[in-house]
Amino acid sequence: MNPLTAPVDEPAKANSVPRKPLTVAIIGFGTVGSSVARILTEHAPEGLRLSYVFNRNFERKRKAADWISPIVQWTDNIEDILSSDVDIVVELVGGLEPAGTWIRRAVGSGKSVVTGNKQVVARYGPELVVQAHARGGHVAFGASVAGGVPLISGLQEGLAGDELVELCGILNGTCNYILTRIETSGISFAEALAEAQKFGYAEANPAEDVDGHDALAKLTILCRVGLRCAVGHTEIPTRSISIIEPIDFEYAKLLDCTIRQISRAEKTSGRLLASVEPTLVRRSSPLASVEGPQNLVMSTGKFGGETIFAGHGAGGNATAVAVVSDLISIVRLRQIGGVAIHENGLRHLPVSSDFTTRHYLRFMVKDEPGIIATLATIFAKAGINIDSVFQKPGFSASRLPFVITLEPCSTSLVEESLKQINQLPFLVQPCVALPILD
């Protein structure tokens, strides 16, 4: 709905009786939590009142946050909040537990929950929403995907009139940073990762980001919201970006491409194609120019075609905007005295990453005569057409990288051939096979 605002001096009837503001408890006073508190304090959206802040050892934080109203109650005992009559719990501690239990208990007692917890939403989102609605509450999770980019509301409200068939985007800033560094400085994955950790862009345990689990949770949520597909939290295949070497960017450049961690999903008649993996993208694509913590998602609708959403995918303030936008939505719903629920059921489709696409195959071989002929024969037998072969000069014959690109074919067909190819004696390491996004 896009109503223009009623002037203050002429309120519409629905607003003629001022309502009690909804009380808000923030669980977790880190960068996002303190930004949420700051927006609630400085911007002061109508109908919301910050009442509680939960944090372990909160004394230092309370002292620093002297701009917060003294009537706000600080606590390190979660029971103070869960057993209170607070209207909305903002969960920002992250991780599956104890956050999952806290959310479940809040929902169970009729509270609304706003969360940026992609892991909990990816696993338990649908059931939590149903439970909340049954008790007159809401569960909102705009902050769980792409931080401050208004993606969830855009898919669910702004594009509600379309039937979305495809989503494709960059959902993890850490991978984006690491890949950009390999590209621009020619350093190894390990060096780029160490640098990202040094600057605080990557965790000590980087698997969540670089192996694609973070993006997987986000894509799972997007498949439900945008494509209306029921997807389990581990159903979508992921591949790590750790296989990427500087040479891959050199060859990608010859193809007028770069490499990004791409999350994508495509609804076909019988199945949901989806994956999170390093992918070649054209330099002219908006995906190629996404920098650092930026996120960008392109949605394709059956009727309306392509739409792009981009912005800050991380950061305290941007994510806090998503949280506060969800809080305001709950106020608006509460004002009109009901619960919103989107009626169409989610569709269960088998999930597969077997996209039909062009492929980039980078081999690392001990050079000897007949390598290309051997590979070409295997591909020919599988019915796969080679599109191009690239071999940059200047490499040692004992560790020679070269690239074959394939005409569009199914990924499973390529994987089948690679099983055989990866056994060949001249290969120094397994082939790096990446899809090329067109």
Add this chain to the structure above:
Amino acid sequence: MNPLTAPVDEPAKANSVPRKPLTVAIIGFGTVGSSVARILTEHAPEGLRLSYVFNRNFERKRKAADWISPIVQWTDNIEDILSSDVDIVVELVGGLEPAGTWIRRAVGSGKSVVTGNKQVVARYGPELVVQAHARGGHVAFGASVAGGVPLISGLQEGLAGDELVELCGILNGTCNYILTRIETSGISFAEALAEAQKFGYAEANPAEDVDGHDALAKLTILCRVGLRCAVGHTEIPTRSISIIEPIDFEYAKLLDCTIRQISRAEKTSGRLLASVEPTLVRRSSPLASVEGPQNLVMSTGKFGGETIFAGHGAGGNATAVAVVSDLISIVRLRQIGGVAIHENGLRHLPVSSDFTTRHYLRFMVKDEPGIIATLATIFAKAGINIDSVFQKPGFSASRLPFVITLEPCSTSLVEESLKQINQLPFLVQPCVALPILD
């Protein structure tokens, strides 16, 4: 709100009683209207039923649209719709009248209205919304700005938690096409316009597009929705793109820029800076890569920073998605038994286009000694600093184009100096002064 969907077999209580679908009348069965009908027929969103189509001399159209249910009533008498009990009127005839009267009458009789009519919304939007709410109806106008780009809902819902301070974008595809053609083919504005008219991208009377009135109406609406500023429909200054010549693109290129019709608005403490005018934008900006009918808007929030929305700004299907999304929003609101209204009042601020910015000044002179010195003296007296001077070789001395760029200063200061400069005898035509967007 971002509720995940309740599975069909476990409906939440609010939906336990199936409701009568809302009936829809489409007024105007052109490209957008027929696309709306097609989505309502093929996609069949729950809770909506197409009941009427109004069009003059509808027989031919009805015959071609044989996929529309025979229960839909076609008419060329608007009274059949306005005096019916239809729930929602979709107005797609465009123009101020008779559309404005029809919308007003529909609202007056308690119907909801969905419209893509930017002229009516820019002029009468706020009062229509208030009138509709007073009668339990809604006025939604997502299709009035940027076609299928979910911009209005994004600003109003997804970014509700932020305080937006700036909007900047490309809102008119015709201007974009014309400027791109001047740039790529070196043809004149008149030639590019004739070409656009030939291909149906520009109207026989192109003033609405090229002089900025179309973008003005859209920016007026965005200022209300995004910046919460009350803006009259003629308050924002516009400048035509007809002043742009191929040489301007050559000089812009030297500055690593291109030229686009940019609509922008910035809320400052005491006033609203806003304009629609040809503007130099950096080639690295997302604005520079917007093509043809694409629209792109960047919003900047006090808390969340920059967000980008892009997609098809025109075209039947994309615009129809915006219309149907608005229809679905009304169904959702109706299901939960209330009216949505955004409470914060709009702020009245004086409007000015006096941005402080770098400026591009392109002079066309009859060459003689001392021109630069004369101009430099005038700027120095006004306290304006020259940033660079460009003069490409190979032009006739009787009609010599050259460019001066200025360091950031207020536009009014530049305009004051140009009044004096445009009187100088060596000028063949008035100076073309464009802001440079940084």
